[in-house]
Amino acid sequence: MADGGPPPRCAVLGATGFVGRALVADLAAAGHPVQVLSRTAEHGFPHRIGVTLGDATDPRALETVCDGADVVFHLMHSLAHADFAGRDRVIAQRLAAAAAAAGVRQLVFLGGPRPTAATSPHLASRSEVAGILLDGEVPAIALQASMVLGRGSAGVELLSRTARLPVRPRPGWTARRSRPVALADVRHYLRAAAGHPPLRGRFDVSGPETISYDGLVRRCARLLRRPAALTLPSPFWSHETAARIAGLTSPVPATVAGPLFASLEHDLLPADTPAESVLAPPLGGPTSLDNALRTALGVPVPQAPAGPAYQEEYTRLAQAGPHRLWRAITALGGDHGRFPPAPAWALRGLLDGLLGGAGAYRGRPDRPVTGDVVDFWTVRRRDDTHRELVLAADMRLPGDAELTLRADPAGTGSLLWQRVRFAPASPLGHAYWHLQKPAHNQVFAWLARSIVRDAERGT
Structure with a gap:
């Protein structure tokens, strides 16, 4: 041919x-x-x-x-x-x-x-x-x-069965x-x-x-939204x-x-x-x-629900150009790009683990794309042309939480645009949004400052 x-x-x-x-x-x-x-x-x-x-x-x-x-x-x-x-x-x-x-x-x-x-x-x-x-x-x-x-491979079948175990050797x-x-x-x-x-x-x-195979099992469990298992040497x-x-x-x-x-x-x-x-x-x-496992397991990328939602927007100017700001945004997650402030997210991860959620999972591929896991988030959309990253929270919540980060040009520097969106799934969700809002305002403001600082340092 x-x-x-x-x-x-x-x-x-x-x-x-x-x-x-x-x-x-x-x-x-x-x-x-x-x-x-x-x-x-x-x-x-x-x-x-x-x-x-x-x-x-x-x-x-x-x-x-x-x-x-x-x-x-x-x-x-x-x-x-x-x-x-x-x-x-x-x-x-x-x-x-x-x-x-x-x-x-x-x-x-x-x-x-x-x-x-x-x-x-x-x-x-x-x-x-x-x-x-x-x-x-x-x-x-x-x-x-x-x-x-x-889908249909013996190896994936064994992986998915192992990933569902509450206690794993x-x-x-x-x-x-x-x-x-x-x-x-x-x-x-x-x-x-x-x-x-x-x-x-x-x-x-x-x-x-x-x-490692153990890491593959844990990644599989993460995509299946299984609670963290007790692993025994x-x-x-x-x-x-x-x-x-x-x-x-x-x-x-x-x-x-x-x-x-x-x-x-x-x-x-x-x-x-x-x-x-x-x-x-x-x-x-x-x-x-992550996307190979998603397809093999039949797990779709989570989509934002339609309907009304609460949202808060944050902006912050950076002296660094938009390319460096975008690099700082896409470097978030894993051991080397921990979501700041790290203690707050660590505490949230511990609580989430107790509630049967993703827990304190920390990991990310080298270049996250749509469908990939980044700590206890999933990349809902990545748009390199417009430098926009949309993350869906995989934590146990009474609704759908979404974080959008975008690097826009601004004069000789750039502007970080950040939006937190929460669509409540029940009356409890409405109460959750109002109760956590003061703490979340502090956490996400800190996150914005940290991203800008990393961009200006060139990390």
């Missing part, structure tokens, strides 16, 4: 998985003729999708699905089988042979990060499959992702780090590979944030134990959960060439971790 010709013909193995179904829909929407391999006629694909019935270990089925294909996507993983490594090895060997015999132009494999030391059987198997395809006659690329965050292996990536970004790179001239190599597909809580419990309490079988948890014994960080160095990155950059 890069030369303006017809869209390449594509074949997909693993088309019924959560990544596969999304990719098949994307390819079909882009005009690619698509053939998939399915073990059952109850696959649910529309009539325009060609279906080859058969098992991926069957050479004849592989020959049939590869016949006439320009690009073959290998998205399968046999975790549900006891001998998943052996089964996946056979599939990779037979697929490489069938693709070569059919004259396939490109193989695209979606796997995990390359192991750098002793690793789990799951990761070792993923790397072995990549190696088999890369050593084959047909040019192959291995897109390597540590964890794909998308915290074994040492949950401190291992990874770079989770949004399903939308994985889909983008898979589509890009379909239209790219043949490539060969390992390319890492990573999200923008490095985070659990040195004897093995991944086998976690898998058995997951098998009993979630739709994810223990045979699948076990290898996934075992992979958490190691950091899952990118070690090869970034995919964006050879394939065009997503428009607008990678999806933020």
Whole structure:
């Protein structure tokens, strides 16, 4: 397609998985003729999708699905089988042979990060499959992702179940780090590979944030608006134990959960060439971790309610220009940009935690965008053109609270415009607004002074 010709013909193995179904829909929407391999006629694909019935270990089925294909996507993983490594090895060997015999132009494999030391059987198997395809006659690329965050994935199901627990064990292996990536970004790179001239190599597909598994669970709980859980150090809580419990309490079988948890014994960080160095990155950059989780969990960005609301506006002149003031506004949150006055917010966070709210959570991505979490706020809207940031309070309140911050030009300096808006949800909300107003006037005036001071200092 890069030369303006017809869209390449594509074949997909693993088309019924959560990544596969999304990719098949994307390819079909882009005009690619698509053939998939399915073990059952109850696959649910529309009539325009060609279906080859058969098992991926069957050479004849592989020959049939590869016949006439320009690009073959290998998205399968046999975790549900006891001998998943052996089964996946056979599939990779037979697929490489069938693709070569059919004259396939490109193989695209979606796997995990390359192991750098002793690793789990799951990761070792993923790397072995990549190696088999890369050593084959047909040019192959291995897109390597540590964890794909998308609706329907076993990993997200385990995350959401764990995040809902009021008491959570915290074994040492949950401190291992990874770079989770949004399903939308994985889909983008898979589509890009379909239209790219043949490539060969390992390319890492990573999200923008490095985070531990425990941190990922807490971020998930934060987006689900779950009360802060009691976490207990659990040195004897093995991944086998976690898998058995997951098998009993979630739709994810223990045979699948076990290898996934075992992979958490190691950091899952990118070690090869970034995919964006050879394939065009997503428009607008990678999806933020919070927005990847929101989509995977089905949690929308909170919207301001319609109807009457109380509001207070504050303005403050700054000697710094609007760009520096905007930088100070967007640096709020986290350990290094704490909302001033810090003691007041810490006390409010403690009270909120006691009420079952977001509590004293402190965290933010490097560049918060709409949908991201910033301490106990959610970014409702970010407008870099007009330098306006709208934050929705996630604290337990009898109504909806919103904070808007804007940096406007003003002569040689700038003007900070700040608005606090509160839409009461009940008669208690009206009383709350009037009772807290004197204290809030002081807090938000302090916040405005602090933002201007940081801008003038150039921090």
